[in-house]
Amino acid sequence: MxxxxxxxxxxxxxxxxxxxxxxxxxxxxxxxxxxxxxxxxxxxxxxxxxxxxxxxxxxxxxxxxxxxxxxxxxxxxxxxxxxxxxxxxxxxxxxxxxxxxxxxxxxxxxxxxxxxxxxxxxxxGRTVGLGIAAGTPDTPDEGVPPRWFTFCAGFGFDAGVVGRVEQQRERGRISTHSLYIRQAARQFLADPHRRSGAITLERPGADPVRDLVLSIVCNTSPWTYLGNRPVYATPAASFDSALDVLGLSRLSTPALARYATQLLTSTPDRGPRGRHVASFHDLTDFTLHSKVSLPFQMDGDHLGLRSSVTFTGVRRALRVIV
Structure with a gap:
């Protein structure tokens, strides 16, 4: 071979x-x-x-x-x-x-x-599904073609955290979990949309889900790891299905504490929950729109600002040796 x-x-x-x-x-x-x-x-x-x-x-x-x-x-x-x-x-x-x-x-x-x-x-080996996203950048010199992602994408709050971490790494800081946590706290304090969300989720044949503060798109579960601890944002997400979405419509200080605790104690059977949580499983096609330009990331890579991103879940996209 x-x-x-x-x-x-x-x-x-x-x-x-x-x-x-x-x-x-x-x-x-x-x-x-x-x-x-x-x-x-x-x-x-x-x-x-x-x-x-x-x-x-x-x-x-x-x-x-x-x-x-x-x-x-x-x-x-x-x-x-x-x-x-x-x-x-x-x-x-x-x-x-x-x-x-x-x-x-x-x-x-x-x-x-x-x-x-x-x-x-x-x-x-196994065959896995992947996600692909396309969106028009809000800054002309940041043009990117539709792009595949392997495990997650984010539009809004978490992408802002990724962007802050990348800025710190460009200044010579080492990527650590504590760095992510510190930048998440700074993003929270600086985010003007954490009480009134700007994001709308649109799916074919369904009513729009409006006023989301945070939107995380997952192709598998766990969503990430803190050291050896897996974190499950959308526990049902799988390489064998299409895409899952976690949205939060409120991110006040009490809400942040509640949902952060739920994420840290999440399991393969139980993720974030509550009246401000919107969770969707196995979506093949959907779009996230925003009233204002928001940060966008895929697989932990900050891709600049977007006001609209269209997602597609593709089953059987890649053969992985495991």
Whole structure:
């Protein structure tokens, strides 16, 4: 088997020595070409090259969720082919690694590599659904095409948190869970729409859901992790169904405390609940509109401001080695 290994050298939880060991282990079982990413979007370009190749049978992404997202968008640049789905393996190297962990892979890169090699030997794998989102950017120089996401997207509050974290990382701060928590508190204090939501959810054949303060779109569950603790925003979300949505119509200080507690104590059977909670399961097509421009993120990557985003859940989009 010939495979392309896409390596993010800035992956936060793997050293250069560890990456060399992993490359050697993978190369012992397949004909491997390893390429280190050099710029933002490079992993996407490599994924596209693999998709257009006649002899690359699989792509291995070594990095965090951002690296995986780029590789997936490259592999699926022409859309999924039901008769020849792209094959992807993921070696977690980021700070959270939601996609890999939601697939059941160990969060340790060495252990995950061993699991991938075992899966290749036995022919194990699964087909997963993904989400795709399209929206017109509110700033002309931020134009992006429709983009795939593997585990989540956010419009409004949580995307604002992601944007704040990215700003801190550009200043040299290390991505940690405490950094996210601090930026979430600052986003809450600065958010002018937390008492009166600006977001409307529109679905075919259903009444609009208006005045949402927060909207989280999930392709799987858990939504994220705090250390080793899984957080379930939409517990029923699955790689085998379309998309789930969690919306909150109020985010006052008491409401924030209540829903934060519910998230921290969430389980695979019980997520946020209450009269200000709107939750939807297995949506194939829907749109989130806003009265004002709001932050937008996909798989933890801040994509600027939007006033409208259309989502589609695509079943059977990708073959994953697990």
């Amino acid at each position: 010939r495979a392309l290994l896409v390596v993010n050298p800035a992956a936060t939880t793997t050293s250069a020595r560890t990456r060399d060991v992993l490359i050697h282990a993978l190369a012992s079982e397949m004909k491997l070409e390893a390429v280190t990413t050099e710029y933002r979007g490079h992993a996407r370009d490599l994924g596209r090259r693999a998709a257009d190749s006649d002899d690359i049978e699989m792509v291995v992404a070594l990095g965090g969720d951002g690296t995986v997202n780029e590789v997936v968008n490259g592999l699926l640049h022409a859309g999924p082919d039901p008769d020849a789905l792209p094959r992807l393996a993921v070696v977690p190297g980021g700070s959270t690694n939601v996609f890999a962990r939601a697939l059941g892979l160990p969060n340790d890169a060495v252990e995950a590599t061993g699991a991938i090699l075992d899966a290749l030997e036995t022919g194990s």
